[in-house]
């Protein structure tokens with residue numbers, strides 16, 4: 001069974017906010033709600049790095065564990081969805097979420113927040129009628145056999161969405177082709193590894209090493 | 222191998238570090254597979270797999286960056302405290318509350334089975350002493366009813382999901398939990414006002430004195446065969462007053478922080494307020510059961526004072542002898558109607 005995950009390759013992300021716009025457009029979220037955001041660390045400095053974040057569809061989801069109404073559920077694909085009819089807007093999911101994904105249309109006295117909204121991996125929500133589903137939860141592209149629009153529209157293909165295994169494979173391959181010692185996580189400070197200057201053997205050895213490491217990532221899934 | 226490379230690469234710049242963000246994020250989400258209860262555990266897993274402690278520290282310390290999103294705290298990438306809160310709430314507060322409330326209930330059942338209801342030791346005289354005026358009674362029931370509403374709705378918010386949907390179905394659960402949140406969040410401030418008025422009004426009655434010390438030494442009458450002396454309020458009642466005052470103010474304070482998220486409270490502030498609120502309120506509920514027990518089935522004649530304002534002379538003598546001495550001149554002769562009720566053997570009186 002596929003396990004759906006997002007992965008953002010920060011070496012590629014150029015902070016164009018295309019994913020944010022694509023998401024907003026696909027899901028027509030309420031005013032003030034932005035399911036995806038791009039965060040830039042060290043903005044304006046030489047080592048500036050951007051990353052696109054939304055709900056990461058955690059395997060053992062903290063939001064799910066604390067929700068007083070138990071309105072979350074995980075699809076067979078590992079997508080974390082919630083039932084807005086049941087949600088009471090208590091904010092607990094937001095307090096628990098590591099990524100600040102859940103959002104609310106308002107923030108009022110007496111804890112009036114309205115219904116929680118978050119990224120659905122473009123998988124809609126628990127509503128039979130497609131029109132109502134679209135209005136309440138946004139697009140259900142998964143039902144149409146499509147991946148989330150944010151990843152589909154990413155201009156640099158930094159943001160990947162799909163089966164964890166496939167996404168990791170793509171990423172691992174990139175890491176190998178980048179070909180420097182620190183693999184995924186350093187374009188600076190690498191000692192060797194100018195792509196094209198490596199011998200076949202070096203490439204193979206590196207690929208092997210990296211494959212093992214990336215394997216660790218997905219072994220946890 | 223990779224990990225070593227990173228940890229020992231002293232020239233690794235901060236920028237180099239942040240390029241691993243994606244991996245940290247992935248790591249974090251994968252780290253949530255299995256039962257990861259403590260944030261520490263999650264941290265360890267991530268550290269073990271991807272990067273050095275320095276890197277992890279910088280992201281999980283809540284490193285903030287620039288974002289166009291206007292959402293609160295959206296510049297922060299990872300908030301590990303969420304996991305910590307989840308752990309404390311679900312693994313400590315939640316079972317802890319059950320133990321406290323269950324333990325309290327169990328103890329009271331045991332007390333009832335062994336001691337039974339504390340009866341009046343002499344027959345009623347039918348002569349009534351004014352104990353609580355209208356204002357005091359109204360205030361008491363105002364606080365009691367709002368308290369119980371908050372207790373039931375609060376318990377539902379914490380425990381309801383474990384059994385109500387299963388036994389009563391989706392629709393009942395949906396309405397009940399929405400009602401609970403509504404009542405809890407709106408009655409909370411109402412209760413707070415009542416509690417403050419009560420504290421101010423009854424403060425003066427509740428200073429401990431030597432009589433109360435002796436009352437406690439005799440276990441309120443359980444130790445020895447003589448009922449200990451007491452003034453208007455006995456040691457136990459004063460104890461309950463102070464428990465309610467102290468725990469109640471903490472519950473009210475933390476409750477207001479949760480109820481009015483309008484002053485820039487962060488997620489972490491809300492987590493802290495929730496843990497304090499949950500923990501202390503559950504303790505308060507556990508203690509309140511003792512008060513409710515004594516006021517109702519635990520001792521004969523106590524409830525009528527808070528219902529009608531008057532207590533029987535016999536009850537006053539038995540439970541609050543010093544106070545009785547003070548007020549015995551003002552005793553009301555039984556009115557015809559009340560007299561016939563008492564003569565018929567106190568039927569209808571709790």
Ligand code: HEM
Nearest residue numbers: 090111371372375379402409410473476477479480499502
């Ligand atoms: C003394 C009576 C009270 C009791 C027994 C009580 C109990 C509780 C409990 C058990 C919870 C659930 C905690 C959790 O799920 O982790 C809760 C939540 C909460 N309480 Fe109270 N509480 C009381 C008074 C108050 C007061 C006075 C206020 C406000 C002024 C208040 C405001 C809240 C809020 C805002 C929440 C969060 C739930 C939500 O927003 O839906 N509570 N309370």
Ligand code: SF4
Nearest residue numbers: 055056057058063097
């Ligand atoms: S809302 Fe947050 S905690 Fe819940 S699955 Fe998404 S990222 Fe995980």
Ligand code: SF4
Nearest residue numbers: 067087088090091093
């Ligand atoms: S805000 Fe809604 S979804 Fe989030 S924990 Fe509360 S009830 Fe559940």
